[in-house]
Amino acid sequence: MNAIDIKDVKVGYTKRTVIDELSVTIPENKITTIIGPNGCGKSTLIKTIARILKAEEGAIYLDGTSIQKMDTREIAKQMAILPQSADSPAGLSVFELVSYGRFPYRRRMGSMTAEDYEYINWAIEVTGLQSFRDRPISEMSGGQRQRVWIAMSLAQGTEILVLDEPTTYLDLAHQLDVLMLLDKLNKLEKRTIVMVLHDLNHASRFSDYMIAMREGEIITDGPPEEVMTKDNLRDIFNIEADLTDCPYSGNPVYLSYHLSGSDDHLPSRNDDREVM
Amino acid sequence: MTTSGKDNKRDKEAVKAVSKTARPVRGIFIIIGGLVFLGIAFMVSISLGAADIDLQTVWTALTGFDPAVSQHQIIWELRFPRIIGAALVGAAFSIAGALMQGMTRNPLADSGLLGLNAGAIFMLAISFAFFPGLPYVYVVLMSFAGAALGAVIVYGIGSLSRNGLTPIRLVLAGAAVTALLTALSQGIALYFNVGQDIAFWYAGGVSSTRWSHLAVITPVLLLMVIASLAISRSITILSLGEEVAVGLGERTMRTKLISGVIIVVLAGLAVSVVGAVSFVGLIVPHLTRKLVGYDYRWIIPVSAIVGAMLVVVADLLARTLNAPYEIPIGALISLVGVPFFLYLARKGGKEI
Numbered sequence: 150m151n152a153i154d155i156k157d158v159k160v161g162y163t164k165r166t167v168i169d170e171l172s173v174t175i176p177e178n179k180i181t182t183i184i185g186p187n188g189c190g191k192s193t194l195i196k197t198i199a200r201i202l203k204a205e206e207g208a209i210y211l212d213g214t215s216i217q218k219m220d221t222r223e224i225a226k227q228m229a230i231l232p233q234s235a236d237s238p239a240g241l242s243v244f245e246l247v248s249y250g251r252f253p254y255r256r257r258m259g260s261m262t263a264e265d266y267e268y269i270n271w272a273i274e275v276t277g278l279q280s281f282r283d284r285p286i287s288e289m290s291g292g293q294r295q296r297v298w299i300a301m302s303l304a305q306g307t308e309i310l311v312l313d314e315p316t317t318y319l320d321l322a323h324q325l326d327v328l329m330l331l332d333k334l335n336k337l338e339k340r341t342i343v344m345v346l347h348d349l350n351h352a353s354r355f356s357d358y359m360i361a362m363r364e365g366e367i368i369t370d371g372p373p374e375e376v377m378t379k380d381n382l383r384d385i386f387n388i389e390a391d392l393t394d395c396p397y398s399g400n401p402v403y404l405s406y407h408l409s410g411s412d413d414h415l416p417s418r419n420d421d422r423e424v425m
Numbered sequence: 426m427t428t429s430g431k432d433n434k435r436d437k438e439a440v441k442a443v444s445k446t447a448r449p450v451r452g453i454f455i456i457i458g459g460l461v462f463l464g465i466a467f468m469v470s471i472s473l474g475a476a477d478i479d480l481q482t483v484w485t486a487l488t489g490f491d492p493a494v495s496q497h498q499i500i501w502e503l504r505f506p507r508i509i510g511a512a513l514v515g516a517a518f519s520i521a522g523a524l525m526q527g528m529t530r531n532p533l534a535d536s537g538l539l540g541l542n543a544g545a546i547f548m549l550a551i552s553f554a555f556f557p558g559l560p561y562v563y564v565v566l567m568s569f570a571g572a573a574l575g576a577v578i579v580y581g582i583g584s585l586s587r588n589g590l591t592p593i594r595l596v597l598a599g600a601a602v603t604a605l606l607t608a609l610s611q612g613i614a615l616y617f618n619v620g621q622d623i624a625f626w627y628a629g630g631v632s633s634t635r636w637s638h639l640a641v642i643t644p645v646l647l648l649m650v651i652a653s654l655a656i657s658r659s660i661t662i663l664s665l666g667e668e669v670a671v672g673l674g675e676r677t678m679r680t681k682l683i684s685g686v687i688i689v690v691l692a693g694l695a696v697s698v699v700g701a702v703s704f705v706g707l708i709v710p711h712l713t714r715k716l717v718g719y720d721y722r723w724i725i726p727v728s729a730i731v732g733a734m735l736v737v738v739a740d741l742l743a744r745t746l747n748a749p750y751e752i753p754i755g756a757l758i759s760l761v762g763v764p765f766f767l768y769l770a771r772k773g774g775k776e777i
Contacts, residue, residue: 196668199668199671199672200671201667201668221671221674221675221676223674224674225672225673225674228672229672230668230669230671231672232666232668232669232672234666234668235665235666235668237665238664238665238719240714240718241718241719245718245719245720246665249661249662249665249673250673252658252662252673252675253673255658302672305673
């Protein structure tokens with residue numbers, strides 16, 4: 150089953166077309182990661198899926214229906230979005246921000262229902278934020294804030310989560326923390342997750358499916374063992390990577406790499422030290 | 426729902442936790458307290474002025490008006506409408522400021538700073554120069570058009586810049602456009618010899634407010650208050666950021682459009698009464714957020730009350746500090762507004 154079908158979309162900004170005639174499908178109940186070098190159009194693609202950008206041609210289908218024909222609030226009940234630069238009003242508390250995840254379900258003047266509270270509490274619990282629920286978000290660290298935003302998306306109660314670089318600006322431990330949380334949500338709750346990641350090893354380790362882009366086109370898509378190959382990485386990033394298997398996931402990861410076409414390796418730092 | 430503890434106990438705890446963070450109780454308290462304060466300020470303000478009238482006479486004038494008593498005449502024809510005008514103007518500027526700040530996430534948004542007030546004055550100058558004796562309803566309409574003009578020019582210039590609209594950049598564009606439109610208005614005023622009519626609107630004041638004006642602006646203002654409350658929840662969602670709002674299923678274009686119309690009408694309406702008074706729309710929403718939090722369903726009504734209080738008190742001071750002369754109300758509010766603006770600008774606009 151496909152969660153999202155992207156068919157022949159053309160997207161761009163006022164003068165420049167970023168992606169053209171792009172088609173790809175996002176599998177249901179899986180973690181899909183979009184990778185590619187800077188400016189390859191991965192962010193444009195995910196924003197189009199999230200309906201932040203509008204496709205000039207083609208369409209995005211959610212469960213077989215074009216999102217342009219759907220009521221935006223109905224989409225919000227099926228798909229939650231975490232933009233790259235989410236930034237909340239300074240004094241908002243964790244509970245307050247997470248409760249906005251219930252916005253698509255609320256009537257004009259109605260207050261929150263028991264079901265709303267149930268979702269909010271669950272979202273706070275599953276992201277491990279119980280002890281922070283009344284804390285202003287401005288007093289929290291970057292990693293904790295990202296958890297709060299993820300909690301808000303979860304309170305939306307959607308089958309699909311779309312995240313644009315959820316680990317950017319986080320240190321190594323917090324990056325892993327966020328990805329493990331998403332992994333848990335996928336495994337336990339069967340959520341379909343689509344995201345853009347910069348770190349290839351993270352992408353490979355945590356994905357069921359990868360989409361690799363370059364210059365607005367999809368170079369290859371498939372499971373990590375098919376995408377993370379020496380040849381593909383050369384095509385996508387112009388690098389020669391030394392691949393091995395991740396001891397945790399078994400998926401391919403790179404140990405180190407150098408730029409394609411440059412054989413002149415610098416002497417290793419260890420050699421240097423011996424000379425001195 | 427896939428997972429969750431369904432026990433009622435937790436739900437009750439949740440409700441308790443909300444009441445700790447959400448601030449509706451405080452909101453209600455401020456609204457009621459504010460109304461009481463306004464009532465008292467009305468009485469005091471009516472009694473004080475160029476000619477002091479004791480509270481007893483004020484009371485009898487309000488309860489049993491006697492046209493033969495000159496003090497009753499002063500109260501009914503001069504002071505009462507001006508105080509109501511002050512309250513309405515304060516509410517209008519403050520709601521406009523709150524909507525602007527929430528919608529654009531720009532902590533420095535204010536109808537005065539972003540050129541709306543200058544635009545309104547410009548159109549007022551044109552209407553005095555070319556259509557003297559225009560009925561007040563049309564004067565107000567010209568003022569709306571002017572506020573819209575100012576907003577369009579400022580946002581137009583702001584969005585020309587390569588790196589997008591930052592709060593500071595918009596304020597700079599607002600300052601430039603304000604200078605230009607003010608110069609043009611003054612030119613028109615001098616050339617067509619309507620300087621007397623216009624000068625009053627630069628300095629700002631409610632002294633010329635009459636019942637006939639209030640009859641025009643009060644229904645419009647009430648309509649705008651209702652409209653802004655109707656979109657208040659959407660404004661809260663927009664204040665989380667455009668992309669987050671889209672993700673939550675908010676119809677952002679529609680909300681921005683409605684909100685834009687409300688802002689222009691409120692600013693134009695306020696300027697047509699009091700003139701180009703800046704900073705009310707800047708200060709009040711910030712103060713209000715400190716009091717009731719970030720939910721615009723509370724920010725809007727509380728801003729209206731606090732704004733009304735601010736301008737009524739400012740008007741009282743304007744009339745009494747240097748009686749029998751009046752200090753321009755705009756100058757008085759700027760005394761508080763400018764330092765406050767500098768404080769916000771120093772923080773680099775991270776407040777919202």
